[in-house]
Amino acid sequence: METRHTALVVGANGVIGSNLIAYLEEIDGWDIVGLSRRGGQNTAKTTYIAVNLLDIEDCSQQLQQLTSITHIFYAAYQERPSWNELVQPNLDMLVNVVQLIERVAIDLHHVSLMQGYKVYGAHYGPFKTPAKESDGGHMPPEFNVSQQQFLETTQKGKKWTWSALRPSVVGGTALGNPMNLVMVIAIYAVISKELGLPLRFPGKLGAYDRLLDLTDAGLLARATLWAATNSQCANQAFNMTNGDLIRWNDLWPKIAAYFEMETAPPLQMPLQTIMADKEEVWKSIQEKYQLEKHSYQALSSWGFGDFVFSRDYDFFSDGTKARRMGFHEFIDTEKMFFDLFDQLKEKKVIPAGS
Ligand SMILES: NC(=O)c1ccc[n+]([C@@H]2O[C@H](COP(=O)([O-])OP(=O)(O)OC[C@H]3O[C@@H](n4cnc5c(N)ncnc54)[C@H](OP(=O)(O)O)[C@@H]3O)[C@@H](O)[C@H]2O)c1
Secondary structure, three states, X not given: OXXXXXXXXXXXXXXXXXXXXXXXXXXXXXXXXXXXXXOOOOOOOEEEEEOOOOOHHHHHHHHOOOOOOOEXXXXXXXXXXXXXXXXXXXXXXXXXXXXXXXXXXXXXXXXXXXXXXXXXXXXXXXXXXOEOOOOOOOOOOOHHHHHHHHHHHHHOOOOOEEEEEEEOEEEOOOOOOOOOHHHHHHHHHHHHHHOOOOEEOOOOHXXXXXXXXXXXXXXXXXXXXXXXXXXXHOOEEEEXXXXXXXXXXXXXXXXXXXXXXXXXXXXXXXXXXXXOOOHHXXXXXXXXXXXXXXXXXXXXXXXXXXXXXOOOOOEXXXXXXXXXXXXXXXXXXXXXXXXXXXXXHHOOOOOOOO
């Protein structure tokens, strides 16, 4: 008889969570519960629940019914204005969901945690590259590290195990996300084109020729499930990247060509400032090309764009641990961008002719 598992995907509407749900839907053997504040449209395999993980009353009430959960996939995220302020809410959300689920779900088997390169201090400045899972830590506070420490401590003596995935900047299509590089580039390109401008790299000059890796959200979903369901991965963390490296000075002109645009030399311009007054232009583009009427805010993660484009230092990890242990997939990053832009066209988020 087929063994069925029940996944609780926490952060169901996120760039990462939504792609994980899409993958679990494709494969056999999984029932899915998608958790976020906004909820979602149920499907044959996925039931969405709207829960605020920072509201302990709401959590207690709604999570106690989730007795069949076998795997928690944690990919929720709360944005805050400073690195220090990220810690408390992001730790609280994980603690609330794990403590309540382990109390009611007697078959809980695994907790998967989504992390990132902040574990390596990548947000502070030049960090050791390629970053390895075995590298020494840095001075706290840092929310990914606090979350992992919570799992390590809580798991002791339990029959469930944990794993952690450490992607680079993630490429995926989702709406209303504070960290969405593909959306940043697509909306910036379409507006530039509409205004008759070339596609100018808006980051630091030094960021244009640095090495960078990225992680496709679909690849990440498959790796996350691999780590969660293979016993040799228990209680360990894994870098997860596409497997290649890029430099913007090579990729940017190709992105411009995709959008049928000219390029011009880079000019550092804070996207948060220069894109703040472009809502009316965007609305007129939506009208002109009969696009879906998503709000400009839901499509804007300009602060994240500024963050990524201002890294004038190498930004990549060593992805061989997962490959050595059995996950062998890779993705061409150039193709990833074009496939994701194509998806945005199909979903009528950006004009088909752009
Ligand atoms: N995106 C990237 O490029 C990237 C790169 C490396 C690492 N990561 C890491 O991966 C993790 C997930 O990131 P992401 O970019 O996928 O995040 P995201 O797109 O912002 O998604 C976050 C999810 O959390 C949900 N959420 C937020 N607050 C909540 C609350 N109080 N209660 C319940 N659900 C809540 C959101 O849905 P609702 O709004 O509906 O609640 C959303 O589904 C983060 O730890 C991030 O640091 C991301």
